[in-house]
Amino acid sequence: MARLASIGAVKVFNNRAYRIYTQGNFISLIGTWVQRVATGWLVWELTGSGAWLGIIAAAELLPSIVAGPLGGAMADRMDRFQLIRTAQILQAFQAFLLGTLALYGLADIWLLFALGVFLGVVTSVNQPARLSMVRNLVRTEDLPVAIAINSVLWNAARFVGPVVAGVLIVFLDIGWAFIVNGLSFVAFLIALQKLRNDIPRAPAVTGGRVLPQIVEGFQYVRRHQGLGPLIALLLMGSVFVRPFAELLPGFADAVFGRGADGLAMLTSATGVGAVIAGIWMSQVAKLQGLTNLALHSLVAMAIAMFLLGATDYFWLGLVATAMAGCFMLVNGVAAQSLIQYACAPQMLGRVLSLYGLSARAGPAIGALLMGAASEWFGLRIPVVAGGAICILAYLWALKRQRSIAEALGEGASSAPEQPRTSP
16 A cells, blocks of 8 residues: 555545545455465366366356346446445355355266356445446546556456465365455445445436346447447457466476466466556556556557466566566556546446456356367467467557547547447
């Protein structure tokens, strides 16, 4: 926190509601990364299969295809505070149950699959409300900084969480990693309770049927000359780059010859790269130039995949994952900031649900594809092929960069009142 304040983010943390929310959220995010690493390692111990790594990742992420748009409509129609609170309780239940099963030796691959689906549904419904909450906590002009700080904390947790997970797995039992995650949700619930009177409770949309409102969200993005291409590019990066994280247990063991410690180092390197990028973004983040960052970070992510797939040297693998983490954060912060600026307020939950859909369902689809391909071609070729596909997407968008930036309202001091859409 002190480092962030020293680089100019202190005005955001002067906001009591944002400060409390961020502190509780950070503890919860550490727990999330503890569980992610523990789940991947448990799957690898049970099966030794890259395909199962992809399947379990998909079990958590694929439900967002249905639950994500529903969550977006709920975020626009319901009390977002209560929606987030209920989701934290259900996520804590899942973590405690999985930890208990693991401690007693009762966890098997199909139970992991079922609990992953449950967690995926809850998280997908919760995500649009959680993302849109930032807009209620800070001024519009502070959104890029606030989003960058949130991403710094997410990726700081990506660094801390695997270290905690490694210690718990090596010195205690893998079940304790899941228990720790459950406790982290309790900490976030305490923070939310302190904010019950600080967060706006009125829904953005009242009345109407849910399904037509979900369709309206898709149509809004499809017609928007900036949001449509932006979310399409996010989806490409999510499908063809981000799933490398789900394959890291296999890289740590089969490619680099390292165990759980190697997995923790690779995952933590991703977090270190992202934290460095997030600190930089929190200093320079402003609307002007964000489209350029969103576009060029995609090609940098692809280059990181080429490096990861081409090397046998562990230290180069660490460089590649750090580079991937760095540019994934730049891409995510730039895209989410542009969405928050360009989107009409009454559509924010539904549009952010599509952002979440690309961020969650995309890696799930990619993990399935890469995991299945790894059974035939090994772990390296799928990540290199994913990078090559993202290069093609980058070249497609490069020709349209100016029109995308204009449609997203770059240079405006606040979110536009009316969306820029095609006729």
